[in-house]
Amino acid sequence: MTLCLTYDLVVSWDTELTAVTSRIADRLFKRPEPKTTFADLVRGLLADVPRKNSWQLADHVGHPTANPIEWLLSRAKWDADALRDDVRAYVVEHLGSTDGVLIADDTQAIKKGDRSVGVARQYCGLTGQVENCQVMPMLTYASAVGHAFINRRLYLPEDWAGDAERRRVAGVPERVAFATKPQLVIDMLQEEQRVGTPFRYLAADCGYGRDPHLRAYCHTHRIGYVMAVPVDLPLVTARGGEEPAGHVLDRLLAQAVPGLWERRSCGQGTKGTRAYEWATVAVSPAGQCPADGHTHTLLVRRGVRDPDDVEFFLAHALAGTPVTELITVAGLRWKIEENNETGKDLLGLTEYQVRKWDGWHRHVTTAMLALAFLAVSRARLDGQSAPEPVPPAADQGKGLQHQESHS
Template identity: 75%
Template structure:
């Protein structure tokens, strides 16, 4: 089946129950196709011009005033991704991206930290969940972070169409909300992966412990661990003691997956730990993974793994290496599909634009999964690998 035939079948299947009238149904199909096209700037006017509309009014109406359920579209995106990419050993990856904006009218925009530039910018922050497996990866859920200044400003919320029930939620709390939706939907995943901005949050970790969910999340150097002689100590002290032993055998060099430049090889070690005042789920244990750059040994990153007893450390290292896949989704979503190139300002149009982009990205991921696998890549996936056993320190 050609990609054009597959896209038509996908959009028709989703649009028929989503829209009561043929006009928004056709506008939706046109918008998805335009997002997938080679359009330099993917705002409504340029997308409309590419598809052959005289004006952007049909797209603007679809995103703003037309009556349809954007969460139903989100559910369809998830179902499509899982039908083609879902695996029992899949992972969910949490991260946020930013859309730099001008002015103060766009919903959720504020002076806040922007990961794109590493500094404070006037931007919107978008927490996202990616589903990833050996078959591929794509977004399955999204939120718009509403800063406290917005959450408590009724007049501003009203102008942007923010629903009255929306209260202030931190970014980790938004990820918890999305995780709850994935659990309710039956999304099959073995681990949650995230960077230290989420791994440091005790509430997110507690949510996983209470529901016996595995995770492999980066954590900051000052994360408190239970010390051997009582009290607490920061994660960094564990590495200090390992290095003080002076034995190079503590490191094992291995790949945690392939990136754009080939295998992503690091030195790794693993230590069984206890997190201060936070026990793992029954039948689970905490392991601290320490990753060291091969070319710059002073560059070290820490990961906290929450996994069932007896889990091979190679498995959690592989999970740690999956985190970069959401960065690829962010890059492709922005550069190829206009994820943050919208000109909408209100709550509902924002969610509709972003979720439609998620559908376009999911389509690309599924089509990529149907391509023949390179023989060398397939052989590399099948290689037996030694186990790196966790030890206590």
């Protein structure tokens, strides 16, 4: 799409941003000072600022010192979860669809020292090795119109969760206990179901797809999913034994099944259409049954140019769901990677200078609002709107929004 940037277009963006931040600030704050600082913070995150820490943001928006922004993030009294709810509502209002997909993944913020809440030496997906970092499970909402973050969690390693003094200094609430990253995703799913977020599937990478508790939650609550799984995922054989997912592929290849591979696109990437070869087979994960009316399907994806580039996906969907639909959902998983990249490279998602629990949630959620504004603005530039009206929350059910089989 070729964009003709005009004065009227820039003015319309400014007017919309003012309306969005004002509406939200009026609900979050009683006094005018934090309302103004909040609006300045969002504008600063959206601006071309080299490094979006408190001092450079303050300089960009014309504050003589960083005190107003630091006070807003660290010491003012306001509810970051209320802001999160407003971000979600804004995204669903403009991008929502009953065919929406929730995408779970975690991102990391590399940090120095050991005083920032949740920071520890742990695996970092950014570098593929153990780093001193914070781990942030995130939830993206995606539809045909666009995609943006709608929920977030900060992972507390067991050493952190069990250290009363560190928790006290970092302001971790007493109600927060140790939870695995997949459990944090379950918590977010529960929230989305409770408020009636319209979605049809959950997508996630192997770190979440391999977790039997997350899959079991989806089965119990009739949530469809397409999640990457490891090659050793245990599946039930025809004789009632078990075999890893990789053996299923080996057997199919050995049998030289005609038409086993079909070349299909799983969506558009930054370099164009992402086409792969796909094979599918009905399976039963060991120890787990699908929801009533649902089935499990193993999707095997391999590269067109590199047949050794193989990835496995486990799908849980209504019986008779077209394979093309499952492949499309598998391809949407990468939308959260785009959100992570945009959030970090353009919006300062991990460039915060806060150490405590409240400050982390406030900064990250404000960056989520900035990303949501970009996503909605992009959808309008593309001439799109929500694909279909989203019913009021009271009518949306508590999970997948197809009432006959996903209520």
